[in-house]
Amino acid sequence: MTERAVTLDVIDGVAHVTLSQPARGNPFDQRFCSELCDVAIECDETPEVRAVLIRAQGKYFSVGADLKWLGADRDLLPRRLKAATADLHMAVARFARADAPVVIAVHALATGGSVSLTAMADFALAARSASFYAAFNAIGFVSDSGGTYYFPRRVGSRKAADFVMLNEKWSAEDAQRYGLVSRVVDDEQLDAEALALATQLAQGPxxxxxxxxxxxxxxxxxxxxxxxxxxxxxxxxxxxxxxxxxxxxxxxxxxxxxxxxx
Missing domain, CATH: 1.10.12 (Lyase 2-enoyl-coa Hydratase; Chain  A, domain 2)
Incomplete structure (x- = not known):
């Protein structure tokens, strides 16, 4: 059986959403976008879900766009991007407008669209060793996944332009100082603190x-x-x-x- 790109488990009111392709670096491709959309809809349509906790497995939180997928066929690329972003952007919208608050816990390098997901979350926790890399300009792309909506709201229009147009890489401390993440915690405490926050929210109105x-x-x-x-x-x-x-x-x-x- 092919491994899922995104898994969902609902435990005690918390939807555990996990980026689950660690061997590939949890890349954004068509299957990831489709599965994330399915998971977002499931969270929105499941009354038992009262908070969402997004985490990732492996060495990286996410390497961002799958370059092999992007570079496979130039003629088909625009169509592939429109199809993938249809799912990806619907996932962002569903998470954003659902009742359940979204907590994200970033444990390592987050690149491209995964930084946008961090900005989308209602609460963003980062391990002290985590980092955030814009990456979009590095391949001649603009920000997607709601980045152009959320970055200015989280960090201000000037700092958002610095990040996406100068292709910056921020440490966890930078991300907290600029407003991208809510708090920075020691690496070994990240999972426990993120779960505690999600559990607290799941017990609320x-x-x-x-x-x-x-x-x-x-x-x-x-x-x-x-x-x-x-x-x-x-x-x-x-x-x-x-x-x-x-x-x-x-x-x-x-x-x-x-x-x-x-």
Whole structure:
């Protein structure tokens, strides 16, 4: 049986999404993009999923685009890219707009599209030895996977231009200082801290998290009055959930709220 490029396991409300081709460096090719899209849809459509944890196996987090795949046929290349990005970009959109918060744990070199995935995640943890390489310009490509959307939002437009146009490579500390990652942890603590964060999120008000994620996505593009209306409608939606009502009652009773994700 051919190994999967991306695996999914749901344990205690956390969807464990793993880039699972370590021998190849977890490259982005058509099969990877297709499987990542399938996994993103499964996470979005599975009520038991209340947080998503993205990790990778092997020496590299991801080497980015599979150059052998890109270099196989010049005439077919534009078509292959349109087909692959249709899946890849839908995966990014599904993760971004789903209720479940996304945590990514980068343990080594992340290149190209995997840096964009890091920027997409709601929470990004990096091992102290991790690094982030733009790589797009090195092969004459622009950023994909939502990079041109998320990089300016995470690190600012000036630093985003430095990264993608000057083909920079950032250390984990650089990435934290510029805003690409949330925190840097010792290598041996990365898995435990990422899982602890995902577990904490999986015990929270999942529907409310989803509304907040979507509000944050729209905040950079909408006029003030429109965003205010989005907030009013979102908070009203939250008020209809069992989690919100039960939490209000718990706080009134001076008890800790317990969230079921509904």
């Amino acid at each position: 999942t529907k409310t998290f989803g509304e907040m994620k979507r509000l944050l996505l729209s905040s950079g593009d909408q006029p003030l009055e429109t965003q205010l209306e989005f907030e009013a409608r979102a908070i009203s939606t939250c008020a209809r959930t069992d989690d919100s009502w039960n939490a209000i009652q718990a706080v009134l009773a001076r008890q800790l709220p317990h969230f079921e994700g509904r």
